[in-house]
Amino acid sequence: MSDSAAVTDKQTTEYDKLLEMRDVHKSxxxxxxxxxxxxxxxxxxxxxxxxxxxxGKSTLIKTITGVHRPNKGEIYFKGKRITIHSVAQSRAxxxxxxxxxxxxADQQSMWRxxxxxxxxxxxxxxxxxxxxxxxxxxxxxxxxxFTSKAITVDSQVMFLSGGExxxxxxxxxxxxxxxxxxxxxxxMGLSLSxxxxxxxxxxxxxxxxxxxxFISHNFYHIYPAADRFVILDRGKIAGDVRKSEITQDxxxxxxxxxxxxxVFE
Amino acid sequence: xxxxxxxxxxxLDLSILIVFFSVFILFFIANPGVFSRFDIYYSFxxxxxxxxxxxxxxxxxxxxxMMDLSFPSVLAFSAWVFGTVFTNTGSMLLxxxxxxxxxxxxxxxxxxxxxxxxxPSLVATIGSMFFWRGAVNMVARGRGISLVGAMDTFxxxxxxxxxxxxxxxxxxxxxxxxxxxxxxxxxxxFGSHLLFVGDNEQSAAMMGINVKRVKTIAFMQVGAxxxxxxxxxxxxxxYFWPSxxxxxxxxxxxxxxxxxxxxxxxxxxxxxxxxxxxxxxxLEAGIISSGLSGFWIQFIYGLLIMVSVSTYATMMxxxx
Ligand SMILES: Nc1ncnc2c1ncn2[C@@H]1O[C@H](COP(=O)(O)OP(=O)(O)OP(=O)(O)O)[C@@H](O)[C@H]1O
Ligand SMILES: [Mg+2]
Numbered sequence: 001m002s003d004s005a006a007v008t009d010k011q012t013t014e015y016d017k018l019l020e021m022r023d024v025h026k027s028x029x030x031x032x033x034x035x036x037x038x039x040x041x042x043x044x045x046x047x048x049x050x051x052x053x054x055x056g057k058s059t060l061i062k063t064i065t066g067v068h069r070p071n072k073g074e075i076y077f078k079g080k081r082i083t084i085h086s087v088a089q090s091r092a093x094x095x096x097x098x099x100x101x102x103x104x105a106d107q108q109s110m111w112r113x114x115x116x117x118x119x120x121x122x123x124x125x126x127x128x129x130x131x132x133x134x135x136x137x138x139x140x141x142x143x144x145x146f147t148s149k150a151i152t153v154d155s156q157v158m159f160l161s162g163g164e165x166x167x168x169x170x171x172x173x174x175x176x177x178x179x180x181x182x183x184x185x186x187x188m189g190l191s192l193s194x195x196x197x198x199x200x201x202x203x204x205x206x207x208x209x210x211x212x213x214f215i216s217h218n219f220y221h222i223y224p225a226a227d228r229f230v231i232l233d234r235g236k237i238a239g240d241v242r243k244s245e246i247t248q249d250x251x252x253x254x255x256x257x258x259x260x261x262x263v264f265e
Numbered sequence: 266x267x268x269x270x271x272x273x274x275x276x277l278d279l280s281i282l283i284v285f286f287s288v289f290i291l292f293f294i295a296n297p298g299v300f301s302r303f304d305i306y307y308s309f310x311x312x313x314x315x316x317x318x319x320x321x322x323x324x325x326x327x328x329x330x331m332m333d334l335s336f337p338s339v340l341a342f343s344a345w346v347f348g349t350v351f352t353n354t355g356s357m358l359l360x361x362x363x364x365x366x367x368x369x370x371x372x373x374x375x376x377x378x379x380x381x382x383x384x385p386s387l388v389a390t391i392g393s394m395f396f397w398r399g400a401v402n403m404v405a406r407g408r409g410i411s412l413v414g415a416m417d418t419f420x421x422x423x424x425x426x427x428x429x430x431x432x433x434x435x436x437x438x439x440x441x442x443x444x445x446x447x448x449x450x451x452x453x454x455f456g457s458h459l460l461f462v463g464d465n466e467q468s469a470a471m472m473g474i475n476v477k478r479v480k481t482i483a484f485m486q487v488g489a490x491x492x493x494x495x496x497x498x499x500x501x502x503x504y505f506w507p508s509x510x511x512x513x514x515x516x517x518x519x520x521x522x523x524x525x526x527x528x529x530x531x532x533x534x535x536x537x538x539x540x541x542x543x544x545x546x547x548l549e550a551g552i553i554s555s556g557l558s559g560f561w562i563q564f565i566y567g568l569l570i571m572v573s574v575s576t577y578a579t580m581m582x583x584x585x
Contacts, residue, residue, distance in 0.1 A: 086473070116457070127457060
């Protein structure tokens with residue numbers, strides 16, 4: 001798929017912000033979940049998106065990834081406006097996502113999950129099963145550090161532990177070499193050692209010159225990993241601070257104030 | 266260390282294979298005279314392909330966790346189109362093209378109800394089942410169409426001729442369909458999408474799979490296959506009749522479920538459906554020639570279905 005189909009060519013290819021949302025609105029029926037979001041991610045930056053349950057974090061990232069179409073507003077990726085809002089299109093542009101819901105299919109094998117929606121095929125659409133299995137195997141052992149012998153690329157996802165499922169979801173996002181990786185509560189339900197792996201991985205994104213959006217409710221996870229914190233409150237951006245401007249304790253304090261008074265200060 | 270467990274689908278395939286051969290051994294023991302001769306297999310080869318092709322095609326919809334009950338009516342309506350176009354133009358090719366196009370369009374109508382409007386597939390296709398049966402009764406006014414004139418065309422021989430004087434051509438179509446659907450479901454991108462959508466629709470959407478498109482194509486191919494079987498079954502007897510296909514509904518669905526495909530979606534076996542169709546299709550003749558009276562037929566059908574689906578349900582429970 002060509003990029004030109006997805007974007008208008010008004011801007012030059014020079015860009016300073018990897019991703020930018022301008023005045024994005026999204027509602028479900030009468031519920032206005034996003035109300036005028038202005039948000040951006042720089043090149044080589046990890047942005048933490050924080051906010052209460054139901055603040056609209058998942059909805060925000062789903063408008064970026066094309067799961068939802070914004071009712072109003074514009075989204076730019078690498079300086080070019082995204083006009084076709086579909087998951088296939090955003091993946092083609094270089095946005096990979098680890099969804100809160102993990103987006104796996106339980107009865108399917110690991111290798112089918114790994115390549116869902118992006119199968120390696122020949123011109124007739126016949127899947128190169130051998131290659132998909134090999135790549136899955138490599139990814140599981142090398143990148144995600146799966147050690148259990150009981151798990152193979154043919155294992156159905158339903159038999160995996162929570163951490164292993166998350167490993168598959170993250171491995172999948174890794175494989176496709178994205179410019180922007182979105183992680184929606186990737187550490188949810190994970191043990192300490194599994195969490196550490198995810199956090200190490202998040203930090204390594206920057207080393208590869210890529211960017212990430214990281215959503216979590218745990219400030220001990222977010223603070224060390226992120227460069228910048230964007231606070232979302234009931235569908236609006238309530239704050240945007242760089243790590244250099246705020247200590248972890250201050251951030252926690254201000255979030256508590258926000259929950260109490262509705263103001264981030 | 267645990268022994269690597271056998272995958273559920275392989276277990277299902279194995280059990281249907283065992284059932285299939287057991288039943289045939291039983292037939293053989295009961296009446297070796299009939300089952301050691303070619304005649305009965307010849308008759309199987311000419312009749313079973315109709316329900317087998319239908320069952321193979323419907324398997325894809327069942328893999329999506331959905332249902333299509335309208336295919337026998339679509340079959341009849343497209344077969345009427347086939348007969349009418351042929352008798353009016355004398356062109357087999359044109360008749361075939363019109364017939365398949367109409368069947369595909371009927372499938373598309375189902376997909377509009379299910380995918381766009383959001384009617385559950387079982388309910389939607391109950392509606393279209395009556396609709397197309399009613400339509401064919403109206404347009405045919407209860408009368409059949411004789412197609413004896415089609416017998417000396419090339420396409421007639423290609424569809425239902427006797428290869429080498431002995432093998433019914435539709436048998437080869439059935440084998441081809443089984444191979445096609447087998448590759449499609451387990452080795453083709455589309456099959457992978459079917460499995461993923463049937464398993465978890467939300468996940469599929471989040472992975473960029475066009476869920477609506479997958480469902481639409483699934484219903485359309487059932488329509489196309491129903492039309493194709495409509496052609497085969499019409500030509501086999503060189504006669505169209507408006508109640509055509511009515512007997513295929515339950516036997517085709519029984520073949521799918523006896524084969525081990527789950528009604529919940531996300532899994533399916535083409536080998537299972539294929540063997541299921543052979544089993545269901547040969548049961549009647551098998552029972553009769555075993556010396557049991559015709560009264561036994563439905564009873565044994567029922568027993569077979571109940572036992573096999575119970576076995577599969579038990580297997581499913583155990584793996585969790
Ligand atoms: N598809 C949908 N249809 C209707 N309402 C929705 C839909 N998706 C989200 N919502 C609503 O939008 C609001 C924001 O949901 P969202 O999932 O974005 O919150 P969140 O910030 O990710 O919360 P959490 O921290 O619990 O994951 C909620 O009130 C939710 O009920
Ligand atoms: Mg969320």
